[in-house]
Amino acid sequence: MWFYDKKTQYPIKIKKPDPRMAIAILTQYGGPNGELAASLRYLSQRFSMPTKEAKATLNDIGTEELAHLEMIGTMVHQLMDKVPPKELEKLHVDTNYVIHGRAVYPSDSNGVPFTAAYIESMEDPIANLNEDLAAEEKARATYDYLISIADDPDVIDPLRFLREREVVHYQRFGETLRIVRETMGKKKYY
Amino acid sequence: MDEQTTLLEQIMAYDFALYDLQLFLNTHPSDTNALRDYKMALEQSENLRRQYQSKYGPLTARYLPNTTCWQWINDPWPWNNKEV
Numbered sequence: 001m002w003f004y005d006k007k008t009q010y011p012i013k014i015k016k017p018d019p020r021m022a023i024a025i026l027t028q029y030g031g032p033n034g035e036l037a038a039s040l041r042y043l044s045q046r047f048s049m050p051t052k053e054a055k056a057t058l059n060d061i062g063t064e065e066l067a068h069l070e071m072i073g074t075m076v077h078q079l080m081d082k083v084p085p086k087e088l089e090k091l092h093v094d095t096n097y098v099i100h101g102r103a104v105y106p107s108d109s110n111g112v113p114f115t116a117a118y119i120e121s122m123e124d125p126i127a128n129l130n131e132d133l134a135a136e137e138k139a140r141a142t143y144d145y146l147i148s149i150a151d152d153p154d155v156i157d158p159l160r161f162l163r164e165r166e167v168v169h170y171q172r173f174g175e176t177l178r179i180v181r182e183t184m185g186k187k188k189y190y
Numbered sequence: 191m192d193e194q195t196t197l198l199e200q201i202m203a204y205d206f207a208l209y210d211l212q213l214f215l216n217t218h219p220s221d222t223n224a225l226r227d228y229k230m231a232l233e234q235s236e237n238l239r240r241q242y243q244s245k246y247g248p249l250t251a252r253y254l255p256n257t258t259c260w261q262w263i264n265d266p267w268p269w270n271n272k273e274v
């Protein structure tokens with residue numbers, strides 16, 4: 001189970017609204033390489049992890065991704081908050097506005113709703129961990145794209161933090177894969 | 191930055207260090223340096239958390255200050271931008 005801590009994992013204080021950037025970042029909320037997909041993937045896969053290191057890693061990275069989901073939602077909210085509808089229309093983000101207003105809805109930047117089809121969860125831990133390594137790299141690449149189109153330091157700073165976390169997660173999943181392979185090798189699997 | 195935000199961001203920094211060490215320890219459970227760092231950061235975080243909660247109210251619902259009113263619901267929530 002979980003308890004809530006009344007803080008984000010990393011400070012977010014965006015002073016300048018930027019609805020186009022909000023919609024770009026939205027893909028990390030409910031898109032294919034986003035934080036919701038990451039969290040659900042790891043928290044579902046953890047049930048079939050065979051070693052204590054792998055159970056803890058999937059459990060805890062899945063939990064951290066929920067904190068990242070909150071960070072992304074916070075960024076989208078602060079970038080959209082109180083922007084007048086006419087302004088949204090001028091910036092071509094009015095299609096999103098007429099469906100959701102300025103709310104945070106789990107979709108990608110094109111408005112495609114979140115789907116569990118973005119993730120896989122198999123009984124085979126080797127297959128799962130290889131998916132997880134790829135997922136972290138895809139999330140890292142998405143943060144690179146977002147950083148390349150952002151110009152406000154208040155936006156770039158938390159995006160950089162999130163990008164770094166994907167690199168660390170990739171590292172931890174690599175170590176976990178090695179541990180699982182060694183353990184399975186000892187048990188005379190292949 | 192006001193005093194409350196400064197203190198909160200100190201707690202956030204220690205809690206982040208703790209979480210990063212937690213992930214590291216999950217795959218390196220006998221790393222004595224990481225265990226020592228974890229212990230140090232945990233003491234700092236708990237200390238600052240005690241200070242923060244007694245001054246500014248609960249960071250978790252499981253904290254009951256000496257008041258007649260349930261303070262957990264008080265603003266700001268983490269997604270609210272205090273400085274705007």
Ligand SMILES: [Fe+2]
Nearest residue numbers: 038165166169
């Ligand atoms: Fe991640």
